[in-house]
Amino acid sequence: MFPSTMLVQKLSGVTLLLLLCQHACFLSACDDAKQSVTCEGDSASLSCGSGFINVLCANYGRTDGETCSAGKPPGQLSNVHCSSETSLQTTATRCNGRESCSVPAVNSVFNDPCFGTYKYLDVAYECLQSKQHITCEGFRGDITCEEGVISVHYANYGRRNLATCPHELATTAHCYSNRTDRMRSRCNGKKSCHVLASNSEFSDPCVGVYKYLEVTLLRMSLSMIRIRR
CATH class of the missing domain: 2.60.120.740 (Rhamnose-binding lectin domain (RBL))
Incomplete structure (x- = not known):
């Protein structure tokens, strides 16, 4: 053959x-x-x-x-x-x-x-039945569970709409950068997790666009999230 x-x-x-x-x-x-x-x-x-x-x-x-x-x-x-x-x-x-x-x-x-x-x-x-949280570029997201542990369902660093984290550089709604595996490796199974929404942390999927880190967590595992500069 x-x-x-x-x-x-x-x-x-x-x-x-x-x-x-x-x-x-x-x-x-x-x-x-x-x-x-x-x-x-x-x-x-x-x-x-x-x-x-x-x-x-x-x-x-x-x-x-x-x-x-x-x-x-x-x-x-x-x-x-x-x-x-x-x-x-x-x-x-x-x-x-x-x-x-x-x-x-x-x-x-x-x-x-x-x-x-x-x-x-x-x-x-x-x-x-999960909960979504946003961290704008340049900010740090602190995820803490009072009961249970963190379980990340999905994470994207980019921009999927123009309304979230409004900015003069929010010029596209089609910036996709799946960071689910990275967030799971950093946060899953922990009581708390801290991450900076930045290009240095996740690389830049769309240069010149103001982005945000979008994380969806299983509702039963999440009790609180705090965002700070």
């Missing part, structure tokens, strides 16, 4: 496995999980009336021939093994820890996993 043939088969196997995992994830999602399906070119709107978004599964591509098929020629619907590997990470980065979010279902956001196929964004998410 030629090496190129083996590579194609290997890649096909990986793609199939990814699709099967995505399918299993949507099937096994909790009964109370919410689902959003958005056709290519539109924007998905996720929201939680109570709590904060936690994305369970996401796929930008096509896994059946019926969804978002109205008015489309058969040739754009025939590929039902289409999945963008960045779907979950991209959607989670834009939405996790927020009460609501909007995600454009377009190739420029997710790249194009299957050229010529009309795609859609399928998202399953839940609403967690």
